[in-house]
Amino acid sequence: AGARLMAVRAELEVQIDHHAQRAGRHLEALEAEVRALRQRDHELDATAGNAGLLQEDVEQLVRDISTLRSEAARVDVELRDRVARGEHELRAEVRAAHGLVLELAEQLRMQHRFPSSAIAEQPPELAAPRPLRSAHEAAEQ
Numbered sequence: 001a002g003a004r005l006m007a008v009r010a011e012l013e014v015q016i017d018h019h020a021q022r023a024g025r026h027l028e029a030l031e032a033e034v035r036a037l038r039q040r041d042h043e044l045d046a047t048a049g050n051a052g053l054l055q056e057d058v059e060q061l062v063r064d065i066s067t068l069r070s071e072a073a074r075v076d077v078e079l080r081d082r083v084a085r086g087e088h089e090l091r092a093e094v095r096a097a098h099g100l101v102l103e104l105a106e107q108l109r110m111q112h113r114f115p116s117s118a119i120a121e122q123p124p125e126l127a128a129p130r131p132l133r134s135a136h137e138a139a140e141q
Contacts, residue, residue: 001094005087012083016076023072030065034058 041054 001090001097005090005094008086008090009083012079012086016079019075019079020072023068023075026068027065027072030061030068034061034065037061 037054037058041058044054
């Protein structure tokens with residue numbers, strides 16, 4: 001279960017890295033567009049004085065960059081939450097499995113302590129081993 005936890009965590013970290021890289025590439029592309037538009041704005045100011053339309057484009061790009069940053073932050077938080085939930089669930093499974101192993105070990109120890117003829121002479125509540133619980137039942141207790 002520990003290996004599974006590490007595998008799930010590694011997979012989610014790869015996804016986080018992938019989304020961060022993708023957001024970084026988009027951010028770089030948008031910033032390059034902003035620089036190009038600002039350069040174009042300066043050229044138009046010098047030649048035609050038609051900066052109004054270009055200013056709107058730059059403002060739209062700035063809003064797009066802000067939206068992209070917000071989206072990247074949201075995705076990062078969601079993926080980190082998924083990692084945390086997965087770790088919590090796996091730890092619960094490990095605890096439940098550990099409880100079952102301890103219970104089984106106790107049952108085996110009790111069976112080895114009493115020979116089979118002695119078990120037959122025991123009252124039914126001592127002779128019969130307790131039924132095994134599922135991992136979820138053990139985790140709930």
